[in-house]
Amino acid sequence: MSACEICGKELAQNDIGAYKKFVNRGAKDSFLCRECLAEKLGIPLSQLEEKIEYFKSQGCTLFA
Numbered sequence: 001m002s003a004c005e006i007c008g009k010e011l012a013q014n015d016i017g018a019y020k021k022f023v024n025r026g027a028k029d030s031f032l033c034r035e036c037l038a039e040k041l042g043i044p045l046s047q048l049e050e051k052i053e054y055f056k057s058q059g060c061t062l063f064a
């Protein structure tokens with residue numbers, strides 16, 4: 001099980017999917033949780049969640 005590089009929180013599949021989608025498509029073993037990713041991207045967590053929902057609705061295979 002992967003953990004967030006910054007806060008050490010256990011990662012859900014959507015955390016990993018979001019990291020790949022927004023930061024590095026080829027990332028393999030270094031990821032951030034959604035909270036830390038939102039901060040890195042400089043957007044509110046709610047906005048990141050909305051983007052994840054959007055890509056899910058588009059059938060993006062990175063998200064569960």
Ligand SMILES: [Zn+2]
Nearest residue numbers: 004007033036
């Ligand atoms: Zn984190």
